[in-house]
Amino acid sequence: MALIRKSRQLKWHRKHLLGLRELSSDEITYILDTACGFEQISTRSVKKAPPLRGKVVVNLFFEDSTRTRNSFALAANRLSADIIEFTKKDSSVSKGETLLDTAKNLEAMGIDIVVIRHSAGGAAKFLSRNINASVVNAGDGFCEHPTQGLLDVYTIRKIKGSLEGLKIAIVGDIAHSRVARSDMWAMTKLGAEVTFVGPPTLMPSQVSQLPVNVSYSLDEVIEEVDVVNMLRIQFERLGGNPFPSIREYSHYFGLTVERMKRAKKDILVMHPGPINRGLEIESEVADGSNSVILNQVTNGLAVRMAVLFLVNQASAQKAIS
């Protein structure tokens, strides 16, 4: 009961979810607590609840995505919202329309929430300043992917109870990873100690200014971490040759059965997907008993329902004041 009262004191006022960097630990905890209440919608006979009935959500995806786009679509459906799917390929963007024009046109149709993914960092923020609808960032450049960060900490909290004092390694292509950044903000704000692990060529240039440890060797950290989050090498974003060969990368930074033997028995193995099996993670590990990769996907749905619900609530209250 005491816990309930504490979280009730917080008032969620954000009409947009742009990133986790700007959120307080209380706000992050509030979203996670709210998500708990949405989990059971997906397990019962009628997998739908009415809070967004009559609202319209647009999935505005300028980059490819299966998991995140479908997850947002299903989340919106389960809250009874209507959803418009927008992808770059079959839109007027290919005819030269700007981001703002596209959004303004959608807004003119009477939409309430825009879920946006864009290759430019800051795209979600830009949109939030220029349209009236709520904006949820589904990934902007190398900056943030807040719902992925939230579902990652939700998954960890659900199994470990809390993130306080946990040691977490995020391994791989950190430089090109918005997931690594959102994870870092959420995890450190909730009290975990985060280490970025990868070759120097895949570390962000300003890494020393971030609240993380840096290691260039997975072997150095594997024994002591409670959670390891393996990132995909984003070949589509890589320029030049950040490492000599894929084999060499796997040898030093792949999560192999051999390396898992040295890890803690209850280590959680995470991956934001899509997996390159045999490259950053061996199949036996991805499908093994320590893997929570599919739990992440399931939890993502509850977290996204919570986010859509909260931004819409804040929006409704702003309309009153």
Next chain:
Amino acid sequence: MKVILNSKQIERILMDLTSRIISDTPKDLDIAVIGIRSRGEVLAQRLSKSLSGKLGRDIPCGTLDITLYRDDLNSPHGVAQPQVRTTEIGFDVDDKIIVLVDDVLYTGRSARAAMDALIDLGRPRAIRLAVLVNRSGREFPIQADYAGFQSDAAPDSLVQVNLIESDGKDEVTIG
């Protein structure tokens, strides 16, 4: 602020509700008790305990969070931001007599939301409504099947139910 029910009176009402529920329900039917968060949750636990005791079998008890079913979520007159919490019903509601429990029945809007939430979980044989305080001022065509104290409190007054489990003492006040 005036005390309208003390702990003895609350206990007596719950015993009375228990025996009325038992005498109304055919012995061969399954009963389950479901409380509406948050005071209804506590009352439901007490009712399920007393029903189990009198019937000599376990009467399952669950908790329903109705936030997502409220009719004021997007309304300009809505209360400030209700927090979504978990619904915890660890049994099948199909074909059971569900006794829905709340602390105060007033406008009838919570009961409406609770019925909608319940029906999304399955198809109960019947839903009955049991409340500690039956306050006049209904806005929906909903009545309690089992009501304790009748209150004609004025619309601008506040009927506050305090329970040991959540508030440290059993007491209903009006102010």
